[in-house]
Amino acid sequence: MKPAPFTHDCPGTLAEAAKGLDADNAKVIAGGQSLGPMLNLRLARPSTLVGLAHLDELRSIRLDGDTLIIGAGVTHARIEDGDSDVPLPSMLRHVARNIAYRAVRNKGTVGGSIAHADPAADWTTAMTALDAVLVITAGRGKARREPMAGFMQGAYRTKLQPGEIITGVELSAAMGEAHWAYEKICRKVGEFADAIGAVVIHPGRKYARVVVGATEGAPILLDDLARTIAGTAKRPAPEAIDAALAAQLPGADRVKRQLLKTALVRAIEKVIP
Ligand SMILES: Cc1cc2nc3c(=O)[nH]c(=O)nc-3n(C[C@H](O)[C@H](O)[C@H](O)COP(=O)(O)OP(=O)(O)OC[C@H]3O[C@@H](n4cnc5c(N)ncnc54)[C@H](O)[C@@H]3O)c2cc1C
Numbered sequence: 001m002k003p004a005p006f007t008h009d010c011p012g013t014l015a016e017a018a019k020g021l022d023a024d025n026a027k028v029i030a031g032g033q034s035l036g037p038m039l040n041l042r043l044a045r046p047s048t049l050v051g052l053a054h055l056d057e058l059r060s061i062r063l064d065g066d067t068l069i070i071g072a073g074v075t076h077a078r079i080e081d082g083d084s085d086v087p088l089p090s091m092l093r094h095v096a097r098n099i100a101y102r103a104v105r106n107k108g109t110v111g112g113s114i115a116h117a118d119p120a121a122d123w124t125t126a127m128t129a130l131d132a133v134l135v136i137t138a139g140r141g142k143a144r145r146e147p148m149a150g151f152m153q154g155a156y157r158t159k160l161q162p163g164e165i166i167t168g169v170e171l172s173a174a175m176g177e178a179h180w181a182y183e184k185i186c187r188k189v190g191e192f193a194d195a196i197g198a199v200v201i202h203p204g205r206k207y208a209r210v211v212v213g214a215t216e217g218a219p220i221l222l223d224d225l226a227r228t229i230a231g232t233a234k235r236p237a238p239e240a241i242d243a244a245l246a247a248q249l250p251g252a253d254r255v256k257r258q259l260l261k262t263a264l265v266r267a268i269e270k271v272i273p
Contacts, residue, residue, distance in 0.1 A: 003039035010051045014058070014167065018139020020050040021163045028052055028165060030073060030112035033104050058111065058167060062086060068173045069135075072111020072166040080105060089176040091200070095126040101190045111166040114148070117218075119155045120192035124148070125213025126182060128221065129198035130175050135168040136160065143167060152218035178202040181270035183263040184214075195256070197263030199229070199271045206230065210268075212245070212260045220248045222264075235272045241265060 008029075011017040020026060027046035029035050030053065038044040052058055058073030061084035068086065070079070079096035082088055099105055099113075099122050113123045114134065127148040134151055137143040138161070148169075151159050160166070178200050185195040196213035208230035213219040222244045228236045236244075241264060245257050252260075 001040050001042060004042055004045045006039075006046050006049050008049045008051060010054050012054055014055055014137065014165070015139055017050050017052060017055060018137065018163070018165060020048065021139070021165070023048045026050055030109040030115075031075065031107035033100075033108040034112065034116045034118065052109075052111075052165070058109075061088070063173060066173050068171045068175075070110055070169045070171070072114075072168050073109050074111075076100075076105035076108050076110070076113075077102065079110070087176060089130070089171070089178070089180075091126065091130065091175070091178070091180040091182060095122050095182055098122065098184055098189070110169055114151070114169070115158065115160060115166055117152045117154075117156050117158045118192070119216050119218070120194075120214040122184065122193065122196070122213075124152050125196045125198050125211055125219040127169060127171075128213075128219045129180070129182075129200045129209050129211045130171050130178075131200075131207070131209065133170045134166050135170060136164050137167050138164045145170070149219075149221055154217050172205075174202060174205055175200070177204070178207065179271050181267035183266040183270070185259055185263050195259035195263040197260065197265070197267035199264075199267045201229065201271055210264070212248075212264055215249060215252070215260065216256070222248065229268070229272065233272065235268050238265070241268075 009020045026048040029049045058071040060071045063086045076096045076099045113121050132148040134146045135143050180200045183197045184193045186193050193214040198211045201208045208226040210222040210226040211219050225244050
């Protein structure tokens, strides 16, 4: 199928992009790797597409003090390649390398993936595990900041308001020293996840996060398991993992729960051998 007709703006500045979104039924397009198929299937019918690809402001990767700021328009491929003047946490490079295929990674962006909020996507889970904060603007006034944890409200639902653009993702640079594991279960390389288990521990900062993703909704933080790991430096008992997943996902079918458990057990075993 072909998309319904639309006009396509290619603004040169973020302010112009934000203004372009004032048009009725306008939508931004970044890499087009998720939006393109939706247009073709006519699941999305914007009258105007506002392209973000030419905005240098969204493409930088930089350090501001202790904060690593990754522009929303940075592609998965650039993260995979470590293509930046500042060092990128190895977890980010690992996650990027396992998203789709290189052709998709060349175009798809971090901001587009997070805004799209596919439950099986990788960045939403990874950025939740790393305690990332999203920088969001509507073009006027000050940018607002929204923690990644809680930003995604369900499948394809986020806290983004109409007219808002994610401009970047902020991470503590200290996450580069954290112990981490990211286990993605999928049928074959290059596919979306059936289950994701992510663990990030920074003993010096007393930071521990345990997250499961590809849950059919938003990524889920398992705080009790994280506290157990932080407090004991031991692997939680399998029953505790079962109980944590059952409490968070009472309606999930047994196969999904088993996949999530397997991903999580593998991740925990990597961080606590
Ligand atoms: C074959 C295939 C396999 C894939 N496999 C995986 C996978 O294994 N893991 C994975 O995580 N992803 C996967 N993807 C998705 C891919 O990572 C996309 O790149 C990503 O989901 C969308 O990013 P994009 O930059 O292309 O966004 P677009 O498609 O351009 O936009 C997606 C949505 O986000 C909005 N948007 C884009 N940028 C912004 C912004 N800065 N602020 C606000 N809203 C914005 C758009 O309006 C649109 O609604 C796959 C895609 C394909 C085609």
